[in-house]
Amino acid sequence: MTAENKPRIGVYICHCGENIAGAVNVEEVRKFAEKLPDVVVARDYLFMCSDPGQEIIKEDIRKGLVNRVVVAACTPRTHEPIFRKACEDAGLNKYYFEMANIRDQCSWAHWHEKEKATEKAKLLVAAAVAKARLLEPLEDRYIELNKDVMVLGGGIAGIFAALDLANAGFKVYLVEKLPSIGGNMAKLDKTFPTNDCSACILTPLMVEVANHPNVELITYAEVESVDGTVGNFKVKVRKKQTYVDWNKCTGCGACLNVCPPKARVPDEYNEGLNMRGAIYIAFPQAVPKKAVIDPDACIRCSGRWFGEEPRKTKDGKPILAPCEKVCPTGACSRDEPRDPNGELIELNVGSIVVATGYRVMDKKHFKEYAPDSPNVITALQMERLISATGPTEGKLIVPSDIPKYLEWKKKIEKGKEAELEARKPHVITFVSCVGSRDERYHTYCSKVCCMYMLKQAMLLKEKYPDLEIYISFIDVRTPGKDFDEYYMRCRKLGIKIIKGKIGGVQRLPDERLLVKGYDAELGKPVELISDIVVLATAMEPNMDLKELARKLGISVGAEGFLKERHTKLYPVDTMTEGIFICGCAQGPKDIPDSVAQAKAAAASAMSLLAPGKMKVEPLISEVDQEKCIGCGICENLCPYGAITLVEVNGARKSKINETLCKGCGVCAAACPSKAITLHGFTYEQVLAQIRTIAAKKVVEV
């Protein structure tokens, strides 16, 4: 070591206001530090991270007084980058910096033991100095970033994230699980707090994103696997088999009506209130408007499946399935075989935005609310019932009479005269917090139910003023812009509030429902007979969200929604760099919040990718292949798949991919031949720290 490079350590101790100085005798620590080997100066200051505090350090570096810096202050998690930058600005390699955490790990933890806290602070400073003597200069690395982005989920959040990215010039792959984008919002009739028609504000956006030159729309597809890291993700996407040639399908809908009754299954778009055929288009405003065949529902009318020879009539003509026969473009042809597994494609992207949304909890779980009654429905079913695109074209009838309505409609369409005998409801009751705020199901509040119950009640009451509407609330939660005013509008319309959760619903022989509740405002049990009971069932994570999170290497919270990196400061980031989350996949939220979060996620992805390259800390592992014995322990342990065994001169040797290595140090700790060095945390440095602390202990004993 040259004299020039001989360590001249400066120790800078922060009071952190009272946070440290309140428990640690800073002056005592400073005097102690001054006497440590290679320390040339020890100073203290009220807030070391403030501008004047940093200036103290910079000045000492500039004057050539110090060439190693130890700051004893708070946590390196937030403040190490700040002090490293100060070192760099003053002309010192920023890896000649070491931090001792004497706040979170000392003063805060030992607030009531001031003397011991001071002694511990001394030890931590001594350990940091011991390491600082052995620090080596390191250089930052840069990795190239792929600027394409994948957005998972084509609901309102995914659409906005994709549009913002595409408008900023980024290529976007928008991947949607269902045949059409639109998500749950496409099922809504109107949206609070302005009562805009959902379709009117959503469908233009669906068209815009689908036609955007920077967006490649991939619907009816799911993520199979994700490899790689930030800037260089390799995503395998499985495009599900549509059984309809989408290049030929024009979305004319001719096939929809010929699918036989036996092949009909509950229509997902109408939340099961009516049936759809095995061949179906998701909904009339679907984007893309293409048909798919549900192979589980299809009864193989013509007796053949795709690629099989058709049976022949007596005069030798092929017998075709009705959908095949009626299709004007040949999109439904069964002549060619089709792979039931669809097609696997691989896409390379720099960042991924997850916006896979939520699902509405089913009513079947709630035996206390007579789920077997067709007139007990979920709020999303109510949306379909009052929607002009719903099973009754928005005509309000009791759900148990929907079959009557459909029969009547069929007759009318055939030009027959018929009287509609469906019963109209006189009383509708809304039940809040069904499955939310309930230890048996979900402990969280689903956040939007209060508002959508009010919305549905308002829409109904405005259209049918004679309707008696009751809403039960445990308490009314309307914390949003214009939300409480919306609630007051409902009150003034004469919608009746039962303050308390409905405890039971009983199905009556005439398909009406006896509702039992307790009104805290009257201080009495109440009961009433209702024609329809609407359950505000919880928003819950999609069934496959956990699996998707596993593929992406991001985590889910205890409640099952995707977990953000930090609730307040990094609400759309995840613990995996380059993967962002937004919308209801992160937790229940309304449309304004979903859109805001989507735009935040898009902006985060943009600021990450826009520079085209990313600085990476050099604190990663390196293999000394001379020492490596090729045992492969490190390869199995590496959580990032960064280590492979390669052949070098006929021997197996470990090799670390610098781009993938995150510097966790597992390999270095496990290597039996000490062939792996984790830069910034070398054996010598770590041992020096441990021995310093241990030695002090020994002295004390």
Added chain:
Amino acid sequence: MELAEEGVPPVINLTEVAEREKEEFEEKVSKLIIEFGAENLMACMQCGACASICPLARTGFEWYNKKLIKAILVGMREELLDDMTPWACVACNRCTEICPRNVTPFEVMLAMRRLMVEDFALPTLTIEGLRSLYEHGHAVYMTGREARKKVGLPEKPPTTDSDEKALQELKTILKNTKLAELGLIPMG
């Protein structure tokens, strides 16, 4: 005081309440209360601020302001007619001053009294008071005229009671109110 709970069943059947309101009455009770002066009735969100300072609530009356408003909002009427609470209101007006929604609960109390009078659901004491008001210009008539004489005061106080012209004017006014229409007291 009558038992406040009389007339109110242990379980309130909202369907019956609503049906009775529709079938037996021309107007909803809430609409009548609004017409009788509590214009902002529907804005009540049942926060309970009015009840927290209401002397009626604090002395154990059952249908104090907040609860009365809720009962009206769900359409209860018959159940409340036998209740004495509105007649016990001391008109302190604190409820109106504290209300964050300008519901004017005091006006609701007064409106409820008007509704009760229309149904002849009022305490005998109130009829006495009205009779006295009509005859003497005082709802609570002064006793102890002997004492007045003893100390040399005129038998009647120098109010409407002793002013024949004023008393006739008052009677004319009262004859032109709903009171005459209802025939609660003789108005000769």
